[in-house]
Amino acid sequence: MCPLCMRFSGSAIHALWECDAAKNVWAGSSKILQKGVSGMANMIQLMEYLLDRVESQEMEVVLVQAWLIWNQRNRFVHGGKFHDLGWLNNCAREFLEEYRTAQEQMRTKHVMQPNQDTWQPPPQSVFKLNFDAALFSGLNRSGFGAVIRNERGEVMAAMVAKGPEVFCSEEAELIAFIEGDNNFAMKAISALKDDQSMLGNVIWDIQHLLRNLQWLRVECTRRGGNRVAHVLAQFARNIIDDMYWMEDVPPI
Missing domain, CATH: 3.30.420.10 (Ribonuclease H-like superfamily/Ribonuclease H)
Structure with missing residues (x-):
């Protein structure tokens, strides 16, 4: 039983796509997600559907948004409150921007000088x-x-x-x-x-x-x-x- 809508099973496809709480979050996203079809058998079918219709950059937002929905469901199950829908939509893009920034920082080039206040790579074959x-x-x-x-x-x-x-x-x-x-x-x-x-x-x-x-x-x-x-x-x-x-x- 879904802990949010109390009407359907707690499957992954329901939690991230079919649940009323999830639908309300997707309603604040791009138009194609607002008009997303229902009745998907599983997450694989949903991903295939989205990959055929959503641009790659927007798909990154979709994946972060799905993670946020899942995180908020866990928060609700453990006694917390489901965040405001507007916050969730804004947070997805903010998290994605932070991820891209961190990714660039993790790819530090070898040309940086050792005395700089930046991350320095280890020797070869060392972690x-x-x-x-x-x-x-x-x-x-x-x-x-x-x-x-x-x-x-x-x-x-x-x-x-x-x-x-x-x-x-x-x-x-x-x-x-x-x-x-x-x-x-x-x-x-x-x-x-x-x-x-x-x-x-x-x-x-x-x-x-x-x-x-x-x-x-x-x-x-x-x-x-x-x-x-x-x-x-x-x-x-x-x-x-x-x-x-x-x-x-x-x-x-």
């Missing part, structure tokens, strides 16, 4: 992990973002995850310590000696995991070179479940 943490003031929440790229700047994997609840300044400092652009944290992790500070147990756990790698180098990067991970961590503010991507650019 580079960038990560960041975020504190959300007033929400007692935190979030994490991470992205792994190869020497061509291509995304191998990415993640957005909800962090633990934060109730005091000590916990806030612990989350801040995990930021990839925290110079003190990177030096502590790369040091060979034991750390006797309050965060020594956290540093030891990280060092223990790193010993399982054949080769690694830990270094601090400026915020400009860690921007994608920073954006991913900030995106964790609004997610319900942790999100993962493999060999794909996050649509945020």
Whole structure:
């Protein structure tokens, strides 16, 4: 049973196309989507129908819009409210623009100088992990973002995850310590000696995991070179479940 209209089955084609809530969202999109046919058997048939009739750039908006509808349904199921329809239509194009901007940033060219405040590619056949943490003031929440790229700047994997609840300044400092652009944290992790500070147990756990790698180098990067991970961590503010991507650019 569909949790929104309470009249039809909860299949994917219904959730994204046939449900009254979905139809109201599509009604604010392009004319061809406003006049979309009903009675599609499944999502494959719907995609074939749209690919034959929608321009490629508009199809990108369709896919982001479908993701937003699905995300909002999950939000509703877990006790939240379905966002305003106008917000959803505007948000689809905004997300797509942010995605295109992030995609360009991830394709950093080798010609950039090492001392610039930009992301630098790893050596050939080596992967580079960038990560960041975020504190959300007033929400007692935190979030994490991470992205792994190869020497061509291509995304191998990415993640957005909800962090633990934060109730005091000590916990806030612990989350801040995990930021990839925290110079003190990177030096502590790369040091060979034991750390006797309050965060020594956290540093030891990280060092223990790193010993399982054949080769690694830990270094601090400026915020400009860690921007994608920073954006991913900030995106964790609004997610319900942790999100993962493999060999794909996050649509945020």
